[in-house]
Amino acid sequence: xxxxxxxxxxxxxxxxxxxxxxxxxxxxxxxxxxxxxxxxxxxxxxxxxxxxxxxxxxxxxxxxxxxxxxxxxxxxxxxxxxxxxxxxxxxxxxxxxxxxxxxxxxxxxxxxxxxxxxxxxxxxxxxxxxxxxxxxxxxxxxxxxxxxxxxxxxxxxxxxxxxxxxxxxxxxxxxxxxxxxxxxxxxxxxxxxxxxxxxxxxxxxxxxxxxxxxxxxxxxxxxxxxxxxxxxxxxxxxxxxxxxxxxxxxxxxxxxxxxxxxxxxxxxxxxxxxxxxxxxxxxxxxxxxxxxxxxxxxxxxxxxxxxxxxxxxxxxxxxxxxxxxxxxxxxxxxxxxxxxxxxxxxxxxxxxxxxxxxxxxxxxxxxxxxxxxxxxxxxxxxxxxxxxxxxxxxxxxxxxxxxxxxxxxxxxxxxxxxxxxxxxxxxxxxxxxxxxxxxxxxxxxxxxxxxxxxxxxxxxxxxxxxxxxxxxxxxxxxxxxxxxxxxx
Numbered sequence: 037x038x039x040x041x042x043x044x045x046x047x048x049x050x051x052x053x054x055x056x057x058x059x060x061x062x063x064x065x066x067x068x069x070x071x072x073x074x075x076x077x078x079x080x081x082x083x084x085x086x087x088x089x090x091x092x093x094x095x096x097x098x099x100x101x102x103x104x105x106x107x108x109x110x111x112x113x114x115x116x117x118x119x120x121x122x123x124x125x126x127x128x129x130x131x132x133x134x135x136x137x138x139x140x141x142x143x144x145x146x147x148x149x150x151x152x153x154x155x156x157x158x159x160x161x162x163x164x165x166x167x168x169x170x171x172x173x174x175x176x177x178x179x180x181x182x183x184x185x186x187x188x189x190x191x192x193x194x195x196x197x198x199x200x201x202x203x204x205x206x207x208x209x210x211x212x213x214x215x216x217x218x219x220x221x222x223x224x225x226x227x228x229x230x231x232x233x234x235x236x237x238x239x240x241x242x243x244x245x246x247x248x249x250x251x252x253x254x255x256x257x258x259x260x261x262x263x264x265x266x267x268x269x270x271x272x273x274x275x276x277x278x279x280x281x282x283x284x285x286x287x288x289x290x291x292x293x294x295x296x297x298x299x300x301x302x303x304x305x306x307x308x309x310x311x312x313x314x315x316x317x318x319x320x321x322x323x324x325x326x327x328x329x330x331x332x333x334x335x336x337x338x339x340x341x342x343x344x345x346x347x348x349x350x351x352x353x354x355x356x357x358x359x360x361x362x363x364x365x366x367x368x369x370x371x372x373x374x375x376x377x378x379x380x381x382x383x384x385x386x387x388x389x390x391x392x393x394x395x396x397x398x399x400x401x402x403x404x405x406x407x408x409x410x411x412x413x414x415x416x417x418x419x420x421x422x423x424x425x426x427x428x429x430x431x432x433x434x435x436x437x438x439x440x441x442x443x444x445x446x447x448x449x450x451x452x453x454x455x456x457x458x459x460x461x462x463x464x465x466x467x468x469x470x471x472x473x474x475x476x477x478x479x480x481x482x483x484x485x486x487x488x489x490x491x492x493x494x495x496x497x498x499x500x501x502x503x504x505x506x507x508x509x510x511x512x513x514x515x516x517x518x519x520x521x522x523x524x
Contacts, residue, residue: 037226037227037341037342037343037344037345037390038341038342038343038344038352038363038364038367038368038393067093067095067173068093068095068232068233068234068235068271069090069091069092069093069095069209069232069234069235070090070091070234070235070236070237071088071089071090071206071208071234071235071236071237071238071275072088072089072236072237072238073086073087073088073089073206073236073237073238073239073275074086074087074088074238074239074241075206075238075239075240075241076240076241076242077200077240077241077242077243077246077279079200079242079243079246079281082185082186082188082195082200083183083184083185083186084183084184084186084202084205085183086181086182086183086184086206087179087180087181087182088179088180088181088182088206088207089177089178089179090103090177090178090179090180090207090209091175091176091177091178092170092175092176092177092178092209093173093174093175094170094171094172094173094174094175095172095173095232096172096212096213097172098172098212098215099169099170099171099172100168100169100170100212101166101168101169101170102164102165102166102167102168103165103168103170103176103178103209104162104163104164104165104209104210104212104217104219105162105163105164105165105180105207105208105209105210106161106162106163106204106207106208106209106210106219106229106231107139107141107155107161107162107163107207108139108161108193108204108205108208108222108229109137109138109139109184109193109204109205110138110139110159110160110161110222111159111161111221111222112136112137112138112187112189112191112193112194113136113137113138114136116159116161116222117158117159117221118158118159118161118221118222118223118224119224120189120191120193120222120224121191121224121340122224122225122448122449124448124449125224125340125449128190128340129189129190129191129340130188130189130190131190131196132188135187135188135189136185136187137184137185137186137187137189137193137194138184138185139182139183139184139185139205139207140182140183140184140185141153141155141163141180141181141182141207142181142182142183143179143180143181144163144165144178144179144180144181145178145179146165146167146168146176146177146178146179147176147177148177148179151165151166151167151168151178152165152166152167153165153166154166156219157219157221158219158221159221159222161221161222162210162217162219163180163207165178180207182206182207184205186200186202190338190339190340190353191339191340192204192276192339192344192351193205194338196338197282197301197338198280198281198282198301199278199279199280199282199283199301199337199338200277200278200279200280201276201277201278201337201338201339201351202276202277202278202279203276203277203278203344203346203351204229204274204276205276205277206275208231208274209231209232209234210231211230211231211232211491218230218383220383220442220443221444223383223443223444224449225443225444225446225448225449225452226382226383226386226390226443226446226452226456227344227345227382227386228382228383228443229274229382230381230382230383231273231274231379232273232379232491233271233272233273233379233489233490234271234272234273235269235270235271235272236251236252236267236268236269236270236272236275237266237267237268238250238251238252238266238267238268238275238277239264239265239266239267240264240265240267240277240279241262241263241264242262242263242265242279243261243262243263243281244258244259244260244261244262244263245263245281246263246279246280246281247279247280247281247283247285247299248265248267248277248278248279249277249278249279249283249285249297249299249333249335249349250265250267250275250276250277250278250333250349251267251269251272251274251275251276251277251333251346251347251348251349252267252268252269252270252272252275252329252331252348253267253268253269253330253331254266254267254331269329269347269348271489272329272347272348272376273347273375273376273379274346274347275346275347276346276349276351277349278299278335278337278349278351280301280337282301282302283299283300283301283335284299284300284301284306285297285298285299285300286298286306286307286310287310288310288311288314290314290317290318290321290327291318292321292326293317293318293321293326293327294317294327294329294330294331294332295330295331295332296310296313296314296317296331296332296333296334297331297332297333297334298310298313298333298334298335298336299333299334299335299336299337300335300336300354301336301354302354303336309334309336309361309362309365312362312365312366313332313334313365313369315400315404316365316366316369316370316400317332317369317372319399319400319403319404320369320370320372320373320396320400322403323396323399323403323477323480324373324396324480324481324484325373325481325484325485327372327373328372328373328376328377328488329347329348329372331348332348332349332350332369332372333348333349333350334349334350334352334365334368334369335349335350335351335352336352336353336354337351337352337353337354338353338354338355339351339352339353339354339355340353341353342356342360342363342364342367343364343365343367343368344368345368345371345372345375345376345393346376347372347376348372348376350365350368350369350371350372351368352364352365352368359409362407363397366396366397366400367393367394367396367397368393370392370393370394370396370397370400371389371393373392373396373484374388374389374392374393374396375389375393377484377487377488377489378483378484378487378488378490378492379487379489379490379491379492380491380492380493381491381493382443383442383443384440384441384442384443385440385493385494386443386452386456387439387440387455387456387459387460387463387517388460388492388494388497390456390457390460391439391456391457391459391460391461391463391464392460392464394457394458394460394461395460395461395464395465397414398411398414398415398461398465399411401414415461415462415465418458418461418462419462421454421458422454422458422459422462425450425454425458426454429451436519437455437459437519438455438517438518438519439455439456439459439460439463439516439517439518439519440494440517440518441455459516463513463516463517466516467501467509467512470507470512471501471505471507471509475504475505475507476505478504478505479500479501479504479505482500482503482504483496483497483500483501486500487500494513494517497513498510498513
């Protein structure tokens with residue numbers, strides 16, 4: 037996700053807030069979970085009725101006695117313990133007043149038979165399917181019928197001004213690790229999502245004239261008053277959609293790369309923004325390794341933050357203009373490498389993808405001087421704003437400048453943003469100067485190649501840099517991540 041921070045914003049938001057291991061190959065495709073989702077969008081009631089067939093594969097080494105699923109739309113219901121936005125963002129998220137939505141599970145079957153299931157989790161946002169045994173390598177067919185009530189909000193999940201965002205909208209399997217299920221709630225800070233890759237086939241039935249942009253390859257069939265749009269995507273970490281009867285699109289083919297599409301309701305400079313998308317794909321493919329998929333879609337859509345990344349899809353806020361819009365597009369496309377392809381724990385190690393994506397924006401401008409943005413100035417601005425923030429932070433409340441905190445441990449959105457985006461960018465810039473350009477970019481290429489389709493830990497990142505450069509870098513990373521590095 038892209039959050040925009042600056043020296044001025046640091047001061048304003050601060051005041052508002054207070055009044056490592058060997059690399060592994062990518063998984064075999066036939067051994068990963070798959071989702072087949074059939075959804076119908078009612079644009080009058082703003083509801084969705086859907087069925088989901090999950091062929092869940094136990095790819096771990098432990099026997100499982102059930103499967104847990106995140107129900108992220110539950111965060112948008114009235115009475116949610118963990119609100120989908122912070123108190124300071126409510127007016128931006130709900131310009132017309134707070135509106136609630138949510139998800140209802142209608143039925144669950146396993147292998148065609150009625151299953152035992154319950155709703156649990158810290159915030160009643162976890163679907164627990166029990167009464168089954170899965171040995172390592174076994175698979176279970178789990179069918180879930182569910183319905184959505186879409187809130188009127190400028191958010192990942194919501195509708196506003198005739199545009200529907202369906203981000204993090206369906207039951208998705210929790211990650212099983214270290215002997216347990218990761219059932220983290222929906223924090224308002226950052227991107228509270230963590231999932232393994234899977235294959236998807238998704239059909240959306242909507243009124244004819246409503247165009248859908250989403251993850252994966254797309255085809256559409258018009259059946260009178262309704263249109264069925266089918267998306268297929270392999271080995272992706274998530275699936276998202278945005279739908280509107282206002283959308284127009286333009287597209288281009290990147291030489292040797294994907295088809296890039298740009299969706300918008302109102303943009304007088306759409307062709308130029310499409311070119312920004314294509315330039316970002318070309319630049320990052322050259323710097324990090326070929327783009328992993330055959331399509332990429334960027335949609336200009338109502339969103340309270342700068343943007344939000346999904347595999348093969350990016351939401352970019354329609355409130356942005358000029359350089360800020362360019363920067364958000366570039367940042368979200370960088371996430372196709374750092375999050376969509378190479379996964380990480382966004383709950384506890386958000387700096388890994390956000391810091392790399394933000395530094396990738398600087399690298400884009402360095403390699404595309406015609407855009408008129410100085411890479412050196414970006415780093416200088418980042419340093420200046422981070423030092424100002426930490427001085428104020430320490431003086432006012434005694435600051436923790438570590439980067440390995442969970443989303444719920446940051447005291448504000450500003451704290452989160454400066455320690456994942458800004459300090460994360462500074463970490464990678466400092467690392468580049470420490471090891472040299474050749475070793476730095478070789479390390480990033482190796483990291484991308486070795487961890488595409490997997491979830492990388494900080495130790496994995498460090499190991500890839502150490503193995504490529506031949507340097508001992510544990511102390512370097514520890515000083516940055518644990519908050520002891522000096523930036524003054």
